[in-house]
Amino acid sequence: MRRLLLVSNSTLYGSGYLDHCEENIRSFFSRDVKRVLFVPYALHDRDEYAKIARNKFQSLGGGNTFRLLKCLYDNKLVTEIRKRVLEEGVPYMGSSAGTNVATISINTTNDMPIVFPPSFSAIGLVPFNINPHYLDTDPNSRHMGETREQRITQFHEEPGTPCVLGLREGCMLLVEGDKATLLGTTKARLFMRGQPSVEYSPGSDLSFLLTAAQ
Template sequence: MKRRLLLVSNSTLHGSGYLDHCQQHISSFFGKNVKRVLFVPYALHDRDAYTKTARNKFKTLGGGNTFRLLKSLYDNNVVAEIRKRVMEDGVPYMGSSAGTNVATISINTTNDMPIVFPPTFSAIGLVPFNINPHYLDPDPNSRHMGETREQRITQYHEEPDTPCVLGLREGSLLLVEGNKATLLGSTKARLFTSGKPSVEYDPGSDLSFLLSDAR
């Protein structure tokens, strides 16, 4: 399999600028031979401003709303084409936040509000599991009474035949090269599997098993 993916939890890390926290990983991922990058700005309403932000970063990546991004991908009939180009032709794919969500099986585990309605929650399917970008741990000192991310993912796994969910904390990213997956970045990731205890993984961990067994 020719796929090469860089799936980032977040575009901006506290205390740094747009994609600053993973700039070295991005440079290594694309290498010196990549001269042109196709940026898909569908995740935000102001596409021109979003493109300008990404263009400025590449001169010296997407984020936004997952529902808007996926709807626009279907509206423009590019979901199947992106999958073909990545999986069969080996075109590198990078996504952050919403761009990471749509690279998975579905957007069922996004944190975003459904501000628009795509024709399906099924996503591009570049990996056979789901990701929860910006994953947050429960704060024992918080007075917030709403559900935690862990509780929401547990609710998702109450439904039958749901795949694993990789909780990518801010500062973490997943590099996929063919059938090999490696956790990169500065923070741990948490893996949720239906009917099993969650597991923590350190940066540098080999997560290739997720590419063949995502349940």
């Protein structure tokens, strides 16, 4: 029954706010949707953020993942949203931080941990993790911080950790019931614990991720 649209990023280089996924959002919400609940917790200025969302006539969820998840817990919304989406079929759309909190946990966010949520467990609308804004390693970089791939590999050194779908900027995952499809213009990279990573092109059927054992 669930319907999810999990977008890597709100803005894509060279285009405007949510432009890159506008058609997808339009068709995702076209079916009977009259009202959209926008959750502005991930940014500090919630009124301004809500205004931007209203102006665009769309829902989204970007900003800081820790702040978003903490506010969802503080307002007792984690289980409520899970119930509404999984049991009552309310469509859920998230971008970046809003995509992270839709998965099992926020363990694979790129954000700075500016606030301390009571748990890294998230809404759990899908049984795997996502890394939004997935970034390929730059062979010319002189910066010595870990690459994104190294960070996800560190996550998979921990026992029992689930798959991580790296969504490059410009792509998104559409989930309808037990069917998951990669949409957009860029590829996604799937990291599985103890296995080589795999690339998927837009249009790929990723439904197997929804049944993957944890």
